[in-house]
Amino acid sequence: xxxIDDIERRGIPAVMIASTxxxxxxxxxxxxxxxxVARVFVPHxxxxxxxxxxxxxxxxxxxxxxxxxxx
Amino acid sequence: xxxxxxxxxxxxxxxxxERVRKMLAGTSRSADEIVVSVPxxxxxxxxxxxxxxxxxxxxxPEFLPVVISALExxxxxxxxxxxxxxxxxxxxxxxxxxxxxxxxxxxxxxxNVLGHGNRANSTIGRAVQLVINNVGxxxxxxxxxxxxxxxxxxxxxxxxxxxxxxxxxxxxxxxxNSSQNVITAFTGEGPRxxxxxxxxxxxxxxxxxxxxxxxxxxxxxxxxxxAMLVLSPEHSARFHEAGWSKERFLEEIAAIMMIDTDNxxxxxxxxxxxLPAEMKGMSLPKFxxxxxxxxxxxxxxxxxxxxxxxxxxxxxxxEPTSKEIxx
Amino acid sequence: MTNEKxxxxxxxxxxxxxxxxxxxxxxxxxxxxxxxDISKGRGDIFLNRLEEKLSDTGIKVLRFKKPTFTxxxxxxxxxxxxxxxxxxxxxxxx
Numbered sequence: 400x401x402x403i404d405d406i407e408r409r410g411i412p413a414v415m416i417a418s419t420x421x422x423x424x425x426x427x428x429x430x431x432x433x434x435x436v437a438r439v440f441v442p443h444x445x446x447x448x449x450x451x452x453x454x455x456x457x458x459x460x461x462x463x464x465x466x467x468x469x470x
Numbered sequence: 471x472x473x474x475x476x477x478x479x480x481x482x483x484x485x486x487x488e489r490v491r492k493m494l495a496g497t498s499r500s501a502d503e504i505v506v507s508v509p510x511x512x513x514x515x516x517x518x519x520x521x522x523x524x525x526x527x528x529x530x531p532e533f534l535p536v537v538i539s540a541l542e543x544x545x546x547x548x549x550x551x552x553x554x555x556x557x558x559x560x561x562x563x564x565x566x567x568x569x570x571x572x573x574x575x576x577x578x579x580x581x582n583v584l585g586h587g588n589r590a591n592s593t594i595g596r597a598v599q600l601v602i603n604n605v606g607x608x609x610x611x612x613x614x615x616x617x618x619x620x621x622x623x624x625x626x627x628x629x630x631x632x633x634x635x636x637x638x639x640x641x642x643x644x645x646x647n648s649s650q651n652v653i654t655a656f657t658g659e660g661p662r663x664x665x666x667x668x669x670x671x672x673x674x675x676x677x678x679x680x681x682x683x684x685x686x687x688x689x690x691x692x693x694x695x696x697a698m699l700v701l702s703p704e705h706s707a708r709f710h711e712a713g714w715s716k717e718r719f720l721e722e723i724a725a726i727m728m729i730d731t732d733n734x735x736x737x738x739x740x741x742x743x744x745l746p747a748e749m750k751g752m753s754l755p756k757f758x759x760x761x762x763x764x765x766x767x768x769x770x771x772x773x774x775x776x777x778x779x780x781x782x783x784x785x786x787x788x789e790p791t792s793k794e795i796x797x
Numbered sequence: 798m799t800n801e802k803x804x805x806x807x808x809x810x811x812x813x814x815x816x817x818x819x820x821x822x823x824x825x826x827x828x829x830x831x832x833x834d835i836s837k838g839r840g841d842i843f844l845n846r847l848e849e850k851l852s853d854t855g856i857k858v859l860r861f862k863k864p865t866f867t868x869x870x871x872x873x874x875x876x877x878x879x880x881x882x883x884x885x886x887x888x889x890x891x
Contacts, residue, residue, distance in 0.1 A: 401869040409879040417890035427612040433813030445891035457846035513809040553867030604807040786865035
């Protein structure tokens with residue numbers, strides 16, 4: 400979140416992707432930073448996934464990610 | 471105060487102006503001096519803010535220099551308190567105090583050393599955690615994402631029994647001398663007992679200790695995580711009496727803890743967790759050099775020691791960090 | 798009221814100034830997107846797929862990786878990303 404905050408401060412649109420259990424942590428950190436950081440969440444867990452499952456996950460959120468970076 | 475999320479769940483001492491004034495008398499530093507930038511929100515924190523939280527934690531004024539120095543060790547790039555807070559692993563900052571101040575302020579290094587019942591041990595670490603929560607903005611369920619946590623996150627601070635051991639102290643191993651007051655911060659889990667009541671030789675006892683240390687965090691992790699070993703007086707004596715130096719102890723235990731990677735490759739033993747297949751045929755140390763921190767403490771009776779498992783060590787995670795305590 | 802009743806505030810007493818997000822482009826045509834890998838397991842695979850899909854739609858992609866997910870990216874890396882990219886995607890925290 401500090402990375403996104405810093406990149407946004409430099410005027411570059413940025414988005415972070417995390418898994419769903421981190422939604423409230425991201426909200427708290429966004430509140431603390433004073434920036435409603437663009438964020439997209441994918442289903443948990445991540446660490447035990449196959450490559451195929453990771454690809455499906457990327458496909459699932461691809462359009463949503465682009466939407467956060469454009470008007 | 472609980473409803474404002476100013477506490478750790480236990481009652482706190484109300485930080486009145488008078489109590490905070492008395493607390494500030496415990497340090498020579500001025501109340502408005504900014505001493506640390508507290509994660510996760512990286513808030514500049516004055517001595518006075520620390521004193522307010524130290525009152526709440528139940529500290530005596532003479533503990534304040536230790537609390538301030540504890541914060542100075544963890545609010546650093548190398549210790550990486552933000553990462554320690556945010557991890558899902560069950561770790562928190564653990565502090566070991568060396569030097570005359572530990573005795574002067576009545577810290578416990580004896581019976582129940584890793585437990586409750588001593589005011590300094592119980593409140594110094596607690597004050598640190600209150601500062602992280604209240605000033606830094608990092609509390610459980612917010613930035614603190616620990617899946618399980620452990621009771622030591624309420625505040626975990628103890629001192630080493632330096633006087634009754636011929637071995638050098640943790641602080642001396644880290645480059646300080648015995649007259650200096652030093653605090654060392656380590657990122658760790660709750661302690662776990664190691665029992666060996668039968669070994670009469672150092673060669674046997676060291677094997678028991680190594681066997682247990684190998685399983686810290688995961689027996690399938692090598693090099694990646696540090697550990698702290700709290701050696702009790704009776705266990706220490708096995709080595710002292712046989713004339714072993716601390717250096718010899720650390721060398722010999724490292725040699726025993728060389729792991730044959732074939733046994734911990736993913737899929738071996740029917741377990742999917744493990745190292746990638748390309749790491750077969752290697753012999754790797756359980757801990758990196760200096761990755762095992764040895765502290766001597768505990769009550770006089772009991773052939774037990776304790777292991778405190780660590781977290782990601784070094785630059786990717788948290789580096790054990792020491793600082794001299796400024797009075 | 799006596800001092801005994803006054804409690805001092807243990808918090809930072811600071812409220813962040815609210816900022817808004819950087820202005821977004823109409824679309825990504827002709828822009829360069831930076832993919833920042835936080836160095837957590839499986840994130841590289843996820844980003845490989847995003848890279849494929851971005852490239853398929855004609856968007857230029859640059860890959861970056863920070864040394865560890867436990868710390869913010871080094872300032873030099875953030876600077877490099879900001880000078881080379883028009884937008885940034887950071888993944889994958891779990």
